Amino acid sequence: xxxxxxxxNLSNRMFRLPAAWAKSTVRSFSSFGKVDERIVSxxxxxxxxxxxxxxxxxxxxxxxxxxFHPTRAPDAVxxxxxxxxxxEIMKICYSHRIPVIPFGTGTGFEGGVGAVxxxxxxxxxxxxxxxxxxxxxFDATVRGGVTRHQLNDWIRADGLHFPIDPGAGASVCGMxxxxxxxxxxxxxxxxxxxxxxxxxxxxxxTVVHTAGEGRRPKKTSCGYNLTNLFVGSEGTLGxxxxxxxxxxxxxxxxxxxxxSFDTVxxxxxxxxxxxxxxxxxxxxxxxxxxxxxxxxxxxxxxxxEAPTLFLEFIGSPSGVEEQAMLAEELCVGNGGENFSWATxxxxxxRLWKARHxxxxxxxxxxxxxHAYSTDVVVPVSHLPETVLYCHSLAEEMEVPCPIVGHxxxxxxxxxxxxxQNDDAxxxxxxxxxxxxxxxxxxxxxxxxxxxxxxxxKRELLIKEVGSGAYDTMKVVKKSLDxxxxxxxxxxxxxxxxL
Numbered sequence: 001x002x003x004x005x006x007x008x009n010l011s012n013r014m015f016r017l018p019a020a021w022a023k024s025t026v027r028s029f030s031s032f033g034k035v036d037e038r039i040v041s042x043x044x045x046x047x048x049x050x051x052x053x054x055x056x057x058x059x060x061x062x063x064x065x066x067x068f069h070p071t072r073a074p075d076a077v078x079x080x081x082x083x084x085x086x087x088e089i090m091k092i093c094y095s096h097r098i099p100v101i102p103f104g105t106g107t108g109f110e111g112g113v114g115a116v117x118x119x120x121x122x123x124x125x126x127x128x129x130x131x132x133x134x135x136x137x138f139d140a141t142v143r144g145g146v147t148r149h150q151l152n153d154w155i156r157a158d159g160l161h162f163p164i165d166p167g168a169g170a171s172v173c174g175m176x177x178x179x180x181x182x183x184x185x186x187x188x189x190x191x192x193x194x195x196x197x198x199x200x201x202x203x204x205x206t207v208v209h210t211a212g213e214g215r216r217p218k219k220t221s222c223g224y225n226l227t228n229l230f231v232g233s234e235g236t237l238g239x240x241x242x243x244x245x246x247x248x249x250x251x252x253x254x255x256x257x258x259x260s261f262d263t264v265x266x267x268x269x270x271x272x273x274x275x276x277x278x279x280x281x282x283x284x285x286x287x288x289x290x291x292x293x294x295x296x297x298x299x300x301x302x303x304x305e306a307p308t309l310f311l312e313f314i315g316s317p318s319g320v321e322e323q324a325m326l327a328e329e330l331c332v333g334n335g336g337e338n339f340s341w342a343t344x345x346x347x348x349x350r351l352w353k354a355r356h357x358x359x360x361x362x363x364x365x366x367x368x369x370h371a372y373s374t375d376v377v378v379p380v381s382h383l384p385e386t387v388l389y390c391h392s393l394a395e396e397m398e399v400p401c402p403i404v405g406h407x408x409x410x411x412x413x414x415x416x417x418x419x420q421n422d423d424a425x426x427x428x429x430x431x432x433x434x435x436x437x438x439x440x441x442x443x444x445x446x447x448x449x450x451x452x453x454x455x456x457k458r459e460l461l462i463k464e465v466g467s468g469a470y471d472t473m474k475v476v477k478k479s480l481d482x483x484x485x486x487x488x489x490x491x492x493x494x495x496x497x498l
Contacts, residue, residue, distance in 0.1 A: 032117050032485070033096040035075035043078055043120075046088045051126070052078040062103050062113065062121040066168075066359070068372045068420065068429075069111030069455055074101055074121040081126055083199060083207060083241045086144075090239065091205035093120055099488050100203075102235040104174025105147065107166075109373045110454025112178070112234050116489035122239055124171060130154050131242065139196060139216050141244040144173040160247045163188040166450065167356040173198075173240040178452040179232030183283045183355070186408030187314070188248065190450075192231050199242035200230050203481040208238070216244050229476070234452050235487035237480045251314035254282070255324050256348040257341035259331040260306040264288065264391055266334040267307040268384040271407045273330050274311075275380060279323055283312040284408035285355060288391070291362075291402040291415075298361035299354035304338055310355055311341075312348075358404045362415045366400065369417040374433040374456075376440035377411040377449030389439055390414060397432055411449035434460070453491045461491065 033039075035054070043052050053059075054076045063073035075098075080086045093100050099119025106113055115121060124144035130151065131141040135158045142151055147169050151162050164175060166182040174180075176198060181190035188194065196218070197211035209215070210226035230237055261267040271284055287295065287308045295301055309331070313323040324341045331339050342348060354361075362371050378386045387403070390412075394401035405412025414436065418429045437447035437460050447460040462470050470492075477492055478484070488494055 031097065032119065033098040034118060035098060035120050039092065039096060039098065040076060042092050043089055047078060047080055047085050051080070052076060062106070062123055063115050065106045065108040065111065065113050067109045067111045067456070068370055069114055072114030072116055074115035075118045077121045077123055079123045079126045083201065086122060086201045086239055086241050087205045087207055089122065090201050090203060093485060094204045094483060097483050097485060099485050100239070101487050102177065102239045104171035104177065105169055107168035107170050108178060108454065109451040110456045112452060112454040112490055114455065124173065127241065133158065135160065137216070138247045139244055140247055141242060142172050144241045145171055147171050148175065155247060159250050161250050162245060163248050164191055164194055172245060173243050176231050176240050176243050177233065177235055181450050183285060183406055185406055186284060187280070187282045192228055194246040195227055195231055195243055196246060197244040198227055198230055198240055200238040200240050202238045203483060203486050232452065234454065234490050236477060236491050237486060253315060253317040253320045253343065254348065255313045255320045255341050255343045256351050257311040257324055257327060257339065258303070258308060258351065259336040259339040260304045260308045262306065262335050264307045264388055265384060267309055268387050268407065270309060270331055270334045270336065272380055272383065274327060275408065277326065277330065279326060280315065281311065281408055282314040283310070285310040286405040286407040286412065288403040290400060291358060291404050294361040294365040294402060295354045295358065298364050299357055301354055310351065359415065362402050366417045370420045372416040372418055372429050373413055374416065374436065375411060375413040375449050375451050376437055376445060376447060377409070378440050378443045378445030380410045382443035382445065383407060383410050386440060386443060387412065390436055393432060393435060397428055399428065399432055410445065455490060458491065458493050
């Protein structure tokens with residue numbers, strides 16, 4: 001290949017581009033390269049022959065997540081061991097304009113790992129080093145394949161935990177990529193608030209430390225916030241190979257509580273009142289009747305089949321007791337029944353394990369149906385009417401709709417059950433998701449609180465942020481990825497980049 005240099009419009013950084021791709025960067029994406037035997041051989045020289053495969057089973061596994069989107073297998077799957085491996089792999093892909101799809105653990109819900117245009121999947125699961133834990137500074141640095149469970153197992157003996165908890169066994173860097181959050185977000189925030197620095201390999205193989213190499217300050221006003229640029233970028237701007245994250249102390253005392261309600265309105269009104277009272281909740285979750293029924297069957301619980309709140313309190317033993325008593329008063333005042341709370345670890349774990357298994361409970365309860373998960377988030381003041389709208393929409397469209405929500409921050413998920421072979425039913429499911437998202441946006445909320453845009457919500461992104469912000473996103477994408485090889489087709493439709 002002959003190469004020449006182009007200057008990016010937004011910076012003085014020079015991209016070394018293959019001459020053959022110069023015009024295609026602005027005219028076409030039909031000329032993406034393929035991972036052929038020659039490319040496999042080149043990459044094998046970097047990572048070793050045992051760390052790249054073209055087997056059908058491996059390709060299908062890495063072209064699938066938990067979403068309804070069909071499997072889109074890459075041409076090959078590589079498992080690098082180091083950041084220099086990733087950098088050299090990216091240089092090869094850049095030179096041959098081969099699409100690159102980063103892969104963490106495949107637990108996403110919006111088709112983010114599908115190889116829409118073929119290409120190379122970079123699976124991070126062999127990069128499992130916990131680089132350092134700074135106990136006194138409450139932070140840790142991990143490589144791209146470390147999961148949140150592995151990190152918590154490592155730091156538990158130091159009295160620390162990493163509280164961002166999306167429920168799945170996600171990798172920490174994968175959680176950065178989707179800006180994950182979960183049940184603890186009401187107390188600890190999302191990944192955006194808990195990432196201090198990241199190491200990212202850009203499309204051309206350049207390695208960038210978003211806050212400076214080795215830096216881990218708890219706050220900074222130094223330059224552009226590159227860290228949050230890559231948090232939530234869903235692999236479309238670079239490959240996240242390392243992250244430095246905040247840690248938190250394990251609370252002295254913890255209590256879990258549960259209360260059922262006669263109506264959805266009473267349950268969500270209670271959530272708003274608890275937050276208005278300033279109770280320092282660790283978690284507050286809403287499960288509707290369909291979801292409770294599935295949890296009872298799957299997790300061997302005997303909860304009343306009614307709209308239900310799961311709550312968690314943390315602090316000192318006396319503080320936890322005071323919080324639980326006030327929460328009970330508010331629940332009872334709104335018609336709450338069977339309020340009970342427990343401090344024993346085994347009982348709390350049983351309750352929250354059932355909550356985290358909701359997705360699998362639904363799939364087991366409705367055999368033969370495919371679960372389509374969608375999420376929205378609204379300002380908490382609009383939570384009651386949004387949840388009620390969701391219930392009424394499900395009745396109107398005759399769609400089974402178990403709901404579970406991190407309602408303390410206005411976010412909830414709908415698990416829509418469908419037959420993927422029934423085109424009319426799938427169309428109804430997608431229309432449900434679109435109408436719910438538009439309603440959330442009309443209340444000043446978002447079409448996704450946690451799942452990301454991926455393939456499924458690209459049109460909703462445009463409506464949410466507006467043409468000005470969307471055009472700016474396109475400029476950022478083309479600036480950092482001028483050949484459009486980074487997870488192409490996700491977040492921004494490639495047609496909009498030409």
